[in-house]
Amino acid sequence: MTNRNKKEAKGDKISLQNGRSGLDFDLISDLPEDICNAILLRLSITDAVKASILSRKWRYRSASIPHLVFDKDWILPKNQEVVDIVNRVLSVHKGPVHKFVCSDHFLPLDQCGHDIDQWMLFLSEHGIEQLTLGPFMHGNWYVMHSCLFSCLELTDLDLASCEINIPPAFEGFRHLRNLKLCDIILSDDELEQLISKCLLLETLTLDCIRLAIRFKINAPNLRYLCLKIEFTSSAFDNEYFQQGGICNLIKAFGSLHHIEKMTLHDETLQFLRVGNIPDVLPASFLHLKNLSMAVSFMDSKEVFATFCMLRSSPNLEELEILITKRGIELHNPPLAVFWEAQERLGCLLNHLQTVKMTGIKGKECELSFIRFVLANAPVLGIMSIDIKMEITMVEKLRFLQDMLQLRRASTQAIIRCEGESI
Known part of the structure; x- marks a missing residue:
């Protein structure tokens, strides 16, 4: 290349960088x-x-x-700085806001409640579709602004530490598919109303929700349900909880025809076992594949409710049992008679493939449940057992030896205890 050509090439390169040529462009x-x-x-x-x-x-x-996310993955400044930054971002924003997340900052509502009201008003006027808000500082509940119920394009709603008052004229979120409420203050009737007016709802999570006596989930399109229920103190004292009446299992789950995955933790099963527990629910969960429950084997009614759920889930594939301490020992009826009665009623777990049990303490009632599952699950592949550290090594070895003697309907069934297969 001649010196002249080199200079021209060099000139073109400089012009590309400095924007002085017709060849200039900015990628x-x-x-x-x-x-x-x-x-x-x-x-x-x-x-x-x-x-x-x-x-x-x-x-x-x-x-x-259109997506504004201020969550735990964001750099966490001080509380007031969070509020100031959100205020500043919203003040210069142009166009719609389809997604807004402000979570895990535990903001003090006495200092920023008015600011959050302004955020809600702004979002309600800018086409919000996905909203995540809270939790706030411990012991603080944000009184949700009524403009929330004018956000009719919502598809996802995740609220924590809020007090909700549903206006009488509210006709529902017609596009809402995913609803998560954690530590929310609202009445049982309002919760039922909110759920029943979201006709497209597919996933529902209720965490740390305090319920009284009755609660019904009317959501015919629901696919996934997670309940972590707490009772109000007055609920325990109510005579209704002792006996009689239609079982809460029937009332709460009567319309869940398409449910595929269900998680029932905390005191949920204690709530659901209220009333006369049937052997099987009137409408079975034909699509339910995955079930996780917190169960006390010391509470006979919780055990009855557990078997009712299993008999009502003929296509169950995955089962998780978290053993809790609620209730007293099963003495009436005697333990052996009780489990024989369950086996006579029948519960063939024809599609059950995996079982996980955590919190085992080496009790006879726990071994009886394991015996029942192994004898009634012909395609079971793996049963995982997590034995609590508080029991002695002698007790653990005795429990494992007893499990080795149990009959297994599946020739492929493997029992795993803390990473070991037996």
């Missing part, structure tokens, strides 16, 4: 709009703001991001 600035938005959506809110220095055309792009 970052000239990206298509949809690609720019896709890049920004994959960045944290902090990095999206920093991207404004990439070029002149990117200076204000962060002001139109």
Whole structure:
């Protein structure tokens, strides 16, 4: 290459960098709009703001991001700084906000309750579809602004540490598919109303929810249900909880025709076993594949409710049992007679493939349940056993020896205890 050609090439290179040639172009600035938005959506809110220095055309792009996420993965400043930053971002925002997350900051409501009201008003006017808010500082519940119920495009709603008052004219979230409520204050009737008016609801999580006596889930399209229920103190004293009446299992789960996965933890089973427990529910869970329950084998009614759930789930494939300490020893009827009665009623777990049991203390009632499952699960592959550390090695070895003697309907069944197969 001649010196002249080298100079021309060098001149072209300089002009490309400094923007003084017709050959000049800016790869970052000239990206298509949809690609720019896709890049920004994959960045944290902090990095999206920093991207404004990439070029002149990117200076204000962060002001139109439709997803605003201020969660635990975000740099966590002090509480007031969080509020100030959110206020500043919303004040310059242009266009819709489809997703808003402000979680895990435990904000003090006495200092920022009014700010959150303003956030809710802003979101209700900018097409919010996915909303996550809370929890707040311990012992604080944000009184949800009524404008929430005008956010009719919501598809996902996740609220923690909130007090909700449903307006009489509320007709439901017609697009809501996923609802999660944690440590929420609202009445049983209002909770039922909220769920029943979300006709497309597919997943429902109720965590640390305090219920009284009756509760019904009317959600015919529900696929996944997670309940972690707590009782109000007055509920335990109510005579209804002792006997009589239609079982809460029937009342609560009467319309769950398409449920595929169910988690019943904390005091949920104690709530569901209220009333006269049937051998099998009137409508079986034909689509239920995965079931996780917290059970006290010392409480006969919880055990009855557990068997009712198993008999009502003919296509169950995965079962998890978390053993709790509630209740007293099963003396009436005698333990042996009780378990024989369960076997006579029949419960063939024809599709059960995996079982996991945690919190085992080496009790006879626990061994009886394991015996029952092994004898009635012809395609069982793995049963995982987690024995509590508080029992002695002698007790543990005796329990394992007793398990080795149990009959297994499945020739492929393996029992795993803390990583060991037997």
